């Protein structure tokens with residue numbers, strides 16, 4: 189049995205989702221992978237920090253996180269910053285699930301840099317560091333003989349990047365098009381059912397799909413972050429957030445939605461990355477798609493991606509794009525692909 193000692197930064201929905209799956213799959217991870225995954229340190233901006241070389245019992249962590257306070261748990265060390273934790277604690281891998289900042293990528297990028305530079309594997313669901321600093325972080329990982337897993341940054345645990353980076357790698361991806369934001373797809377679905385925009389957005393917030401500040405969702409920034417990641421990881425290009433021709437859904441009215449319906453079409457917020465005369469073009473904008481397009485059939489908070497390839501034509505993957513367990517699963521799957529190889 190191999191013990192993997194993890195540090196976690198961020199114990200919000202995604203971090204707790206990851207821990208839930210870890211506790212449910214404990215036996216299976218031991219039996220099928222020969223892995224005992226232990227959490228030796230946690231740091232959450234709101235809940236506090238603790239570390240214990242013997243491992244912190246997952247159930248205790250989950251119970252404390254549900255109350256939003258880690259201070260009641262006993263541990264060898266408490267009350268340190270993330271930087272101090274990364275220096276002081278002996279660990280094998282970092283699970284980074286702190287909040288996303290698509291403007292600077294901080295503070296998560298610095299945590300990731302620090303872990304990679306000291307030869308530790310990193311798994312993250314944080315879009316900021318990958319959208320803004322992918323090439324640098326990947327180079328740093330390589331230099332230090334470690335890996336960075338980031339599947340959960342696009343379409344949560346639905347294996348979008350995995351499919352593109354592995355099976356489709358040699359199929360020559362020519363175009364990527366998809367629904368990369370659950371909140372906006374949910375709003376458009378509800379508007380088609382007759383709800384008003386504000387009412388639909390409030391419901392998306394209640395259901396936990398929307399970001400803390402939903403501007404990032406409805407103005408297309410969240411989808412643009414994912415488009416940048418897909419372009420940089422799968423198309424071999426280096427584009428920035430400002431290269432994405434971005435428009436949100438806030439100007440769409442119920443009349444627009446009904447007019448599309450009458451024409452046998454549907455509005456979707458679509459992210460597109462394609463090569464046009466040797467130049468990469470990236471956009472996020474509402475498009476009126478014919479119902480024959482598989483993306484037009486994707487309703488509610490579900491996401492989807494269509495890869496147009498040279499050898500397979502179009503390959504469409506439909507699945508979850510957000511959610512506690514759905515995104516937490518990406519962290520576990522990334523860890524398993526790292527530790528199965530090493």
Ligand code: HSE
Nearest residue numbers: 369370371397399510
């Ligand atoms: N707010 C995002 C969405 C979460 O609605 O898809 C996943 O990035």
